Amino acid sequence: MTYFVIFLGICFMLGVLAVASNPSPYYGVVGLVVASVMGCGWLVSLGVSFVSLALFLVYLGGMLVVFVYSVSLAADPYPEAWGDWRVVGYGLGFVLVVWMGVVLGGLVDFWKVGVVTVDGGGVSFVRLDFSGVAVFYSCGVGLFLVAGWGLLLALFVVLELVRGLSRGAIRAV
Amino acid sequence: MNPHAKLICTVSLIMGTSITISSNHWILAWTGLEINTLAIIPLISKSHHPRAIEATIKYFLTQSTASALILFSSMTNAWSTGQWDITQLNHPTSCLMLTMAIAIKLGLVPFHFWFPEVLQGSSLITALLLSTLMKLPPITLLLLTSQSLNTTLLTLLAISSTLIGGWMGLNQTQTRKILAFSSISHLGWMIMIISYNPQLTILTFILYTIMTSTVFLSLAQIKVLKLSTLLISWTKTPMLNATVMLTLLSLAGLPPLTGFMPKWLIIQELTKQEMTPMATIITMLSLLSLFFYLRLAYHSTITLPPNSSNHMKLWRTNKTLNTPTAILTALSTTLLPLSPLIITML
Numbered sequence: 006m007t008y009f010v011i012f013l014g015i016c017f018m019l020g021v022l023a024v025a026s027n028p029s030p031y032y033g034v035v036g037l038v039v040a041s042v043m044g045c046g047w048l049v050s051l052g053v054s055f056v057s058l059a060l061f062l063v064y065l066g067g068m069l070v071v072f073v074y075s076v077s078l079a080a081d082p083y084p085e086a087w088g089d090w091r092v093v094g095y096g097l098g099f100v101l102v103v104w105m106g107v108v109l110g111g112l113v114d115f116w117k118v119g120v121v122t123v124d125g126g127g128v129s130f131v132r133l134d135f136s137g138v139a140v141f142y143s144c145g146v147g148l149f150l151v152a153g154w155g156l157l158l159a160l161f162v163v164l165e166l167v168r169g170l171s172r173g174a175i176r177a178v
Numbered sequence: 179m180n181p182h183a184k185l186i187c188t189v190s191l192i193m194g195t196s197i198t199i200s201s202n203h204w205i206l207a208w209t210g211l212e213i214n215t216l217a218i219i220p221l222i223s224k225s226h227h228p229r230a231i232e233a234t235i236k237y238f239l240t241q242s243t244a245s246a247l248i249l250f251s252s253m254t255n256a257w258s259t260g261q262w263d264i265t266q267l268n269h270p271t272s273c274l275m276l277t278m279a280i281a282i283k284l285g286l287v288p289f290h291f292w293f294p295e296v297l298q299g300s301s302l303i304t305a306l307l308l309s310t311l312m313k314l315p316p317i318t319l320l321l322l323t324s325q326s327l328n329t330t331l332l333t334l335l336a337i338s339s340t341l342i343g344g345w346m347g348l349n350q351t352q353t354r355k356i357l358a359f360s361s362i363s364h365l366g367w368m369i370m371i372i373s374y375n376p377q378l379t380i381l382t383f384i385l386y387t388i389m390t391s392t393v394f395l396s397l398a399q400i401k402v403l404k405l406s407t408l409l410i411s412w413t414k415t416p417m418l419n420a421t422v423m424l425t426l427l428s429l430a431g432l433p434p435l436t437g438f439m440p441k442w443l444i445i446q447e448l449t450k451q452e453m454t455p456m457a458t459i460i461t462m463l464s465l466l467s468l469f470f471y472l473r474l475a476y477h478s479t480i481t482l483p484p485n486s487s488n489h490m491k492l493w494r495t496n497k498t499l500n501t502p503t504a505i506l507t508a509l510s511t512t513l514l515p516l517s518p519l520i521i522t523m524l
Contacts, residue, residue, distance in 0.1 A: 148205075148206065148209075151193075151197060151206075151209055151213075152209065154190070154193070154213070155209060155212060155213050155216070158186065158190050158213060158216050158217060159216055161183065161186050162187075162216050162217070162219050162220055165180070165183045165187075165220040166219065166220060166223060168180070169226070
């Protein structure tokens with residue numbers, strides 16, 4: 006089990022490497038898919054299965070799909086692929102940064118990745134993330150409204166930024 | 179700007195600030211900070227000028243990085259201590275990361291590079307919001323955790339902020355950039371005293387907000403964006419230029435005016451804490467910013483070129499009544515005699 010979690014971690018890092026060293030977004034998205042799948046697997050290994058499924062659904066099924074559709078509308082016919090020397094440079098730079106982080110992080114406690122499963126306390130054996138989501142909708146409804154407003158605000162801000170076609174914010178640059 | 183979008187942004191700014199300053203849990207504090215960042219983005223990019231868009235991008239990137247660091251620091255603390263209380267930040271890595279994150283959010287040296295450029299890219303009123311309202315949540319977080327943070331690091335940030343704020347403001351001719359460096363310098367004073375007497379930080383912040391709001395609102399009324407415009411603006415509203423001079427000298431910290439109060443009390447507290455060399459250094463560094471305040475005050479009240487002093491006041495059809503500016507001017511010049519009362523309320 007431990008080796009599986011470590012394998013998930015390594016594949017996560019490789020996926021992030023693919024995103025960081027992407028020659029064009031169409032190839033970077035592949036790395037993003039791999040990284041998010043490994044991240045969801047890691048969440049399951051920590052015991053929070055509901056949050057992992059929610060992340061899978063929303064991230065891969067929602068955001069990545071929208072990204073792929075919108076990018077495919079503006080695709081260039083001959084995108085640059087992996088195999089260019091510049092791309093290898095990006096990859097090496099990223100490996101260096103991660104290596105430094107691991108070396109420096111080994112000096113601090115919290116880098117020890119333990120496989121800890123959290124179950125509910127007392128007589129209740131419900132998984133913490135299920136009961137957490139239930140609280141989010143009942144007692145913690147204030148935070149639910151705030152989080153919902155934050156997401157709506159992100160939508161309104163993006164719409165306001167790109168409003169105006171040629172007079173809008175994006176075209177001015 | 180579209181009135182509905184403006185309403186949503188304004189309401190979200192108030193909501194985000196209120197959420198962060200009234201929160202006990204780190205996630206809620208972070209949510210408020212993110213709502214603030216999102217809401218002010220359209221306000222900075224309102225004019226759609228390339229400089230404004232660049233300012234928006236710089237603001238967004240720096241604030242997002244800082245918010246991510248705040249999230250990392252709170253999660254590290256939660257992983258090791260099991261609780262998310264803002265006042266109970268005990269893990270040393272979390273304290274270090276939080277100090278750096280708040281330094282990025284506020285624009286303290288060495289993370290100050292974005293602040294003058296963002297202020298220069300936005301309108302005067304948006305610059306006012308960025309200097310006053312957007313500083314309130316990070317300072318609140320710093321106040322709540324001030325007992326756990328490293329004093330040496332905070333002192334270092336404070337001294338370097340006062341130094342760079344004063345030194346870099348000397349060569350500026352654009353009023354928004356001058357006020358940006360003045361903000362960095364004042365933040366240095368606030369951070370200096372936060373480990374010893376956080377009440378003085380609150381006092382300095384409130385008085386700084388009053389004084390800088392006065393300057394921004396006055397400059398917005400006469401639409402002055404650079405020193406050369408300030409030079410010839412006395413013909414529009416002579417009284418406003420006289421009060422701008424007094425407010426600028428108050429920001430500089432000169433005695434009979436309000437701005438002297440926070441500096442005086444901070445020096446007193448530092449001396450009580452056996453930090454007299456630090457008090458001397460930070461006072462001497464404020465002399466640098468005094469120079470550009472004096473230059474602004476001189477430009478504001480000069481009457482010689484290009485018109486002579488017996489030149490008639492410029493003919494204006496709409497005389498706008500600006501009550502908030504008047505009230506804030508009165509507060510920012512005459513509050514010093516009330517210091518005994520204010521000290522008892524600290």
